[in-house]
Amino acid sequence: MNQRLGKLQTWMKENDIDVSFLTSSENVFYLSGYYTDPHERLLALVIFQDEEPFLVCPGMEVHDAKRSGWEHEIIGYSDIDHPWEMIRHSINKRINRVAKVAIEKEHMNVERYEQISGLFSTATFVSAEEKLRMLRMIKDAKELKVIEEACALADYAVEFGVSEIKEGKTELEVLNALEYALKQKGVTEMSFSTMVLTGANAASPHGNPGETKIQKGDLVLFDLGVVIDRYCSDITRTVAYGDINDKQKEIYDTVLKAQLAAIEASKPGVSAAEVDLTARHIISDAGYGEYFPHRLGHGLGISVHEYPSLTETNQLIIEEGMVYTIEPGIYVPNVAGVRIEDDIYITANGAKVLTKYPKELQVIK
Numbered sequence: 001m002n003q004r005l006g007k008l009q010t011w012m013k014e015n016d017i018d019v020s021f022l023t024s025s026e027n028v029f030y031l032s033g034y035y036t037d038p039h040e041r042l043l044a045l046v047i048f049q050d051e052e053p054f055l056v057c058p059g060m061e062v063h064d065a066k067r068s069g070w071e072h073e074i075i076g077y078s079d080i081d082h083p084w085e086m087i088r089h090s091i092n093k094r095i096n097r098v099a100k101v102a103i104e105k106e107h108m109n110v111e112r113y114e115q116i117s118g119l120f121s122t123a124t125f126v127s128a129e130e131k132l133r134m135l136r137m138i139k140d141a142k143e144l145k146v147i148e149e150a151c152a153l154a155d156y157a158v159e160f161g162v163s164e165i166k167e168g169k170t171e172l173e174v175l176n177a178l179e180y181a182l183k184q185k186g187v188t189e190m191s192f193s194t195m196v197l198t199g200a201n202a203a204s205p206h207g208n209p210g211e212t213k214i215q216k217g218d219l220v221l222f223d224l225g226v227v228i229d230r231y232c233s234d235i236t237r238t239v240a241y242g243d244i245n246d247k248q249k250e251i252y253d254t255v256l257k258a259q260l261a262a263i264e265a266s267k268p269g270v271s272a273a274e275v276d277l278t279a280r281h282i283i284s285d286a287g288y289g290e291y292f293p294h295r296l297g298h299g300l301g302i303s304v305h306e307y308p309s310l311t312e313t314n315q316l317i318i319e320e321g322m323v324y325t326i327e328p329g330i331y332v333p334n335v336a337g338v339r340i341e342d343d344i345y346i347t348a349n350g351a352k353v354l355t356k357y358p359k360e361l362q363v364i365k
């Protein structure tokens, strides 16, 4: 039994959970090593305190699931089978009494919940999600290595994107060029929809790239990430095209100062809130507090947003092995939008910065 499954089983024993029925691609991958996007079809990993776990997947994927290294039973169902009957049978083969079932409450839909609660009508249902978030929060050496690779490709993407900046080019043209360059390097998936935003658009934290043309005096913001072997990176850089004004420079310098201070503050033993507030105070003291409307950062791994969440109220203690982003931003409408984001890994001595593209204000002529 792999170590991750073992940790979940210990938690199940401590909480009298008879069955864990996990359905998200991310958590199934984390515990089984098999990743698939089953679309509307059912995917499930079914885990017991002591008995052998089993995987449920579309029949046409059984071969792939075996090849991924999953050594336990796999139940493949066809498009005309009734997977829930097969699941009931396989569970009852292992245990007779099902009083408590852990599911992914945020992921499972109502239709599936009705199916599983119909199978075990006297059982209570609890959530497995918080436990899995805590397990996934601490990365092992192998995960770190993959994330580092994803970060190196994110650095490359920003570098390529910056080299594509020219007067009159649209956001989408620059975006397409950098994603094309990544595809040539074998990257097949981005962590989320790539953002290239210029001028006024950069002042929206979640803007949509479009036909806006880059002009002299604009700040151009890149926010992107690359998925490698199922793990995500996430980087933001903001560069100047042509000379920018003093206000824009002041905003850039403030964000950078806050970002560097928060990286410095990131070490085992401090709280997530302390890290967030380190950056937030610098931005507030400079007079831009109301223009920093989001948390400082988020954990990342198999999902681009996972634990820890770096908010000003989260008392969670930072630990060795965490990977998270530090991404303060200031967005003043019609003046400037600046965000600088790195991915960091927490070592015993503090942060190791995984994204390495330069951060000093770059003015492209």
Ligand code: MN
Residues within 6 Å of the ligand: 223, 224, 234, 235, 236, 341
């Ligand atoms: Mn980002």
Ligand code: MN
Residues within 6 Å of the ligand: 234, 298, 325, 327, 341
């Ligand atoms: Mn991010």
